[in-house]
Amino acid sequence: MDIELSQSRVHGRARAPPSKSYTHRAILAAGYSAGALVYDPLNSADTKATMRAVEAFGGDVDRDATEDRLDVTGFNGRPDVPADVVDCANSGTTMRLVTACAALADGITVLTGDSSLRSRPQGPLLDAIDDLGGRAESTRDNGQAPIAIRGPISGGSVSIPGDVSSQYISALLMAGAVTEEGIDVELETELKSAPYVDITLEVLEAFGVDAEQTDDGFSVSGGQSYEPTDGEYHVPGDFSSMSYLLAAGAVAAEEGKDVVVAGAYPSAQGDSAIVDVLERMGADVEWNRDDGYITVRKSDLSGVEVDVGDTPDLLPTIAVLGAVAEGDTRIVNCEHVRYKETDRVSAMAEELGALGAAVTEEADVLTIHGDESELEGAAVDGHGDHRIVMSLAVAALVADGTTTVAGGEHVDVSFPDFFDVLYDLGADVRRT
């Protein structure tokens, strides 16, 4: 589906969707338990893949739309061997978290996904499962899905690189809690995307599971049970999704009016750093942490340097801000952002370039030269990636004329009603 957007001004109040990262973990943690209620879940293509996986392992996930809740019957720490191949669709989080869960089952689980997911790196996690006494193989022997995992593992110690995906560590910690021996993870390199492991630790704690950071990595003891307080868990709002709405306000809010984003309570999400990035760029932004909302007005932005080591998902949003700002915006420490649904470093360089931005791409750095950028409406491609689509839609609000973004349907991965929210804020947006 193509989305046509014309230069627009926006204002008003919006609510960001619930956090994708917390929802995945809450659904799987509820699966590891005897059963739990997950309130305010994100219902999106990616989180549905995790729901399907919990069902494949013998659990059950029922959606109660009136209560905005998922009623999860768990498999109580002992996943069945799935009766069929598990399709993780476009979701890296699902594939990684489910790989470690599959290693607990007494048999073989086969995981696959769409063509994007089948090109993303799984090798380090497969090696870790092997080292823990299971068998894990890529069917094409290239470290990518489809993958086959044979369990059961009983825990142990393992070392793993930290600079490919933090999801490997989250996966091992979640599964390790219900092994006999527990799992110690030693990091072979510096950890990228570290706040996502903090999110895992926060959800584990909410489900009564102890896990901790150690001098050289992370550790979880075995023999634990997942039991959330009062049998329920509440998912907070998603700061990665909020970043598009905040960026829209910063570059395109109507004169004298603001964009207010609700659902913004503090949590372990590294992507709340978007507020700090906007402030550093000179945006007029205020975060009321107690009441959970962020207010932003249009302001003149200046280029800054941003290290996205902890916050890879912010790269597309920051790149768009950079194209509107004065001077250079240097996004550094971004090599791991190439291992996402698409290579987001090169996708943003290409598509912002098509809109008239001047961009320099290096292996680990993306520089947007705001002074040499004049955004003009054009036909751009979302590269089948929800974050590329949403960030290009923000760029389209300031580009002269009309922009067409191909692949608008991919927002269903993390923010299914993104275009409705943008429309309600006043954007001139049409599905074609």
Ligand SMILES: O=C(O)C1=C[C@@H](OP(=O)(O)O)[C@@H](O)[C@H](O)C1
């Ligand atoms: O664990 C998670 O929920 C996520 C971790 C990050 O991936 P990496 O750890 O692979 O960088 C992030 O990019 C992804 O959107 C969600």
Ligand SMILES: C=C(OP(=O)(O)O)C(=O)O
């Ligand atoms: C990379 C992302 O998710 P995942 O790794 O779960 O596919 C994302 O949402 O930007």
